Amino acid sequence: QVRLVQSGAEVAKPGASVKVSCKLSGDTLNTLSIHWVRQSPGKGPQWMGGFAREQGKTLYGQSFQGRLKMTEDPSAETAYMVLSSLTSQDTAIYYCVTEASDCNPGPCFYYLDVWGQGTAVTVSS
């Protein structure tokens, strides 16, 4: 059973950066890719970016180009997300999500599957 466990809540000042970790169990980062999605208070999910296996590269949401960094440590089965130049608009719950695939019938269809428990990030001076 795939499971994602994220790091704890963070408080950051405007202009600073925040780093969130996401540990995978039940599978390996060699076969799954990770995406990041955030949800502002009272709003729907907003995709931030991730490694898209269909395209074979890391993709970024338009709002996050240039200030989002996503990395992985396969030896620790852990993914990381760093969001920089924070403003109050970045106050949200941040989720890591696995990308699964369904290749029957072909061609393969890739979709967001298992979500972490979320990490609350508050940006406040």
Next chain:
Amino acid sequence: SYELTQPPSVSVSPGQTASIPCSGDNLGNKYTCWYQQRPGQSPVLVMYRDSTRPSGIPERFSGSNSGNTAHLTISGAQAMDEGDYYCQAWDHTTASVVFGGGTKLTVL
């Protein structure tokens, strides 16, 4: 950018059928996914590739997609089905994942 539109709320009586629409330009040419989010919890995938249920999702959940609208249908709705439901699709033009604004399902 591509947009997915959902009604803010849908109500259904226990045991009746609820249908949640999701509209987008030529959405029928894309595959959609649906997520359920109960208060204070993370979203859970309840449908992918328009009409495929993940393991563990009850058979009362079904999906369809044609023209400009996809639907998530819950037959014999139960109190435990209450929550927010989000549709999602890939926009291959901008290479991005798009979510709908969400529909709050109330079973009463």
